[in-house]
Amino acid sequence: MNGELIAFFVLALITVSGAVLMINLKKVVHIIVALSFTFLSIAGLYVLLSAEFIAFVQVLIYSGAVSIVMLFGIMLTKHDDKSTVTVGFKRGLLSFAGVAAFFIIVFIGINDLSFGQQATSLHEFNTRQVGIEIFSKYVIPFETVGVILLVALIGAIVLAKNEDEDEKEAKGNE
Template sequence: MLANIADFFSSGANLMFFLFALLAIGGAIFMISFTKVVSMVVSVAVTFLSLAGLYVLLEAEFLAMAQVLIYAGGISILMIFGIMMTRHQGGEEQETKRTLHGTLLWIGILGLFGILFYAFQKATFPQGEFKSPEDNTLEIGKLLFTEQVIPFELMSILLTVAFIGAIVLAKREEE
């Protein structure tokens, strides 16, 4: 039973996958657990960066760079600007003690990981070799500008409309 775990961690790629997966899950859990908004933004940034690491492991370098530039960089900075430009109340909220809730939460977490551990130990995974294209960024570009050009342009229009709507809402709040 433990031989499968030793075989899994003998590969560096599997070890990095495990590390990035733990960071992604941990960042997501911390994001919904924290009460301070700045801590939430840092947790989201950790999640975004760990997802970019998973993309690198999958040999999807274009997606990894897009993840870092757009999400980890752009969205996190946008959230920080939003925090700085809005007014917040100075008072701290009193957090109520919920011991039963916490106990049930930990029992559920341990049960889920126990089930997953058992399932992974009993599963047999197919051994196959994935043949990735030589230049996956070139293939994404070809696909994006030939077969998927209409959804690509519709997405740009949607983002422009959302940007204009955000400006209108921000101007309306100033008045």
């Protein structure tokens, strides 16, 4: 066993554990923390695949932005988090058994898999290659995504402004 294989198994264990915890936990903040661990470990798997750009985007967008937006959404909304629900031992054991069975099936399926001759130069300068592709071949879709995000941001501001006006109007009528 080499270090890359050990790192893969550790990151895979963290990924699967975070996913199982997301399913089994009841407090929303704990679920988001488990989700963040899952996102970070997936970024580690991307690094093992020599996809540093995708790993950076994974950390920046998913682990950072999405998790923070979820936390802010929870903090800014009204919810009753006083109820305590205990996760049963049977449910956790059943989840672990399902994950173990899936791991065994996948391991048996890919154990003797052979892909033949592997390309050795694909991972060299991959961030530069992604940048060249985005800004030459895919510049129109890239700009379109920017415009769609701008429209979504303006729509969110308009919706938030309308809700504030509705609340003021409702208070004024009372």
